[in-house]
Amino acid sequence: EAGVVQSPRYKIIEKKQPVAFWCNPISGHNTLYWYLQNLGQGPELLIRYENEEAVDDSQLPKDRFSAERLKGVDSTLKIQPAELGDSAVYLCASSDGPDLYEQYFGPGTRLTVT
Amino acid sequence: QKEVEQNSGPLSVPEGAIASLNCTYSDRGSQSFFWYRQYSGKSPELIMFIYSNGDKEDGRFTAQLNKASQYVSLLIRDSQPSDSATYLCAVNQGDMRFGAGTRLTVKP
Numbered sequence: 001e002a003g004v005v006q007s008p009r010y011k012i013i014e015k016k017q018p019v020a021f022w023c024n025p026i027s028g029h030n031t032l033y034w035y036l037q038n039l040g041q042g043p044e045l046l047i048r049y050e051n052e053e054a055v056d057d058s059q060l061p062k063d064r065f066s067a068e069r070l071k072g073v074d075s076t077l078k079i080q081p082a083e084l085g086d087s088a089v090y091l092c093a094s095s096d097g098p099d100l101y102e103q104y105f106g107p108g109t110r111l112t113v114t
Numbered sequence: 115q116k117e118v119e120q121n122s123g124p125l126s127v128p129e130g131a132i133a134s135l136n137c138t139y140s141d142r143g144s145q146s147f148f149w150y151r152q153y154s155g156k157s158p159e160l161i162m163f164i165y166s167n168g169d170k171e172d173g174r175f176t177a178q179l180n181k182a183s184q185y186v187s188l189l190i191r192d193s194q195p196s197d198s199a200t201y202l203c204a205v206n207q208g209d210m211r212f213g214a215g216t217r218l219t220v221k222p
Contacts (some may be wrong), residue, residue: 039124
C-alpha cells in the first residue's frame with residue numbers, strides 16, 4: 001500500500017512570492033490533515049478535511065494561507081505571499097476515519113523563505 | 115500553558131537498557147493518546163496508541179496511560195541504537211495536539 005505522497009520535497013523561495021504544496025493521502029483515507037512543524041517542535045495542525053469539507057481550519061492564517069481538497073482526495077496548501085517566518089516543514093497526514101484515528105504522515109515539504 | 119508537555123531531553127541510555135519517555139497533558143477530556151517516532155530529517159511514524167487506562171504492549175514497546183494523573187508514558191525495552199530518535203507524544207483533545215518531543219540516544 002502506498003503511503004502519503006507529498007511534493008515538492010524541498011522548496012526555496014524569496015519572501016513575498018507564492019508557493020504551493022501538494023498531498024495525496026493513503027487510498028481510502030477520507031480524513032486529511034496539514035501540519036506545520038518548526039525545528040525542535042511538534043507538528044501543529046493547520047487544517048483538517050473530512051472528504052472535501054474543511055472541518056477544522058481555526059489555526060490556518062487565512063490572510064495568507066489557503067487550502068483546497070476539491071474532489072475529496074488530493075489536496076493543495078498555498079501561501080501567498082510567503083514571509084520569512086513561514087520557513088518550516090509542511091506535513092500532510094491522513095487517517096481512516098473522522099475521529100482522529102491513527103494518522104499517517106507523508107515525507108513533508110521543507111520550505112525555506114529567503 | 116502548554117497542552118502537551120514532554121521533557122525535551124536529550125535522554126541517553128546504554129544499549130539493552132529500558133528507555134522511559136513521559137508525557138503530561140492538560141485536557142481531562144482527552145480520549146486517545148499516540149506515540150510517534152521521528153528520525154532526524156524524516157516525518158513522524160506512528161508506533162503506538164492507547165485509549166484505556168493501564169498498559170498496552172507491542173513488542174519491545176509498552177505504552178502506559180493514567181487518565182487521573184493526566185500522564186502517558188512509553189517504555190522501550192532492550193533499547194537499540196536504531197531507537198535513537200525524537201519521540202513525540204500526541205493527544206486527541208478534539209484535535210490532535212503534539213508535544214515538542216523527547217530526543218532519545220541509545221549508546222552502543
